Amino acid sequence: MKYLHNKGWNSKAVFLGAIGAFTLISIYFFKKRNQKCTGRSKSASPATDDHSIIQDRLNAERYVFTLPDEAGDIQAIVEAGGECYAVHLNGEYAGSIWQEENSGLQWSTHEAKLEPYLWEISAKLSEAFSRKGFPSLLMGAYPEILSTNWKTSETLEVILNAETDIEVFGTFLKDEVLNLVRFEEHLDLMVKKENDAYFIIVTIN
Known part of the structure; x- marks a missing residue:
């Protein structure tokens, strides 16, 4: 009887030990996952120009x-x-x-x-790096952009906030946009400020 009693306790100990080990493993992987998430947003390094x-x-x-x-x-x-x-x-x-x-x-x-x-x-x-999804990538890179709107299948209207210098912005966009995305289809960006009829064209391909 004593042997059976000890055997029962040993079985319980093994069972509880297995539960404890599983819990510790779960906590470990949960913490590991959370450690990979380094924060709410990716902070930009200081820029001088x-x-x-x-x-x-x-x-x-x-x-x-x-x-x-x-x-x-x-x-x-x-x-x-x-x-x-x-x-x-x-x-x-x-x-x-x-x-x-x-x-x-x-x-x-x-x-x-x-x-x-x-x-x-x-x-x-x-689809962010396709022409269809390009607006999401463009707006993510340039906070000056308030909205985008497809005027035709090859023309994307880009609306900037009123405080943006459109000529300076357009120059940077022309220089940098090909570093942002590359696709074979032709695309014209019709860049304009909010509530302003004046626009410039930035061509991709």
Whole structure:
């Protein structure tokens, strides 16, 4: 009887030990995942001139696009931070997303508020370097851009805030846009300031 009693306790100890080990492993991987998410946004390094500022923006991985929602469109800003991406919805931090290496690089999140938009966000990110998704990449690189609008299949209207010097901005854009993206299709950017009829054309390909 004593042997059976000890055997029962040994079985319980093994069972509890297995649960404890599983819990520790889960905590380890959860912490490891969180450590890869280095912050809510990727801070730019100090810049001393306009060219450095533009270059910092081009080096930063940042996307701006609109998500459809029953209550109205939502502006999403997605910024790289470590191996995760910080997501802001309508100006408020909503959480992080990442790609699971063991699940075919599917996007994941721990945030319930992001789950309804996860598929749409992943679709937007997957097309960011195509002509169709180029506006999200363009707006992410240049905060001066308020909005974009496809005028034709080969013409994208780019609206700048009223304080922007359009000539200076246009010069930088012409010099840097090919470092931002390359695709075979022809595209004209019709750049203009908000509430101003004057515009300049920046041609890609």
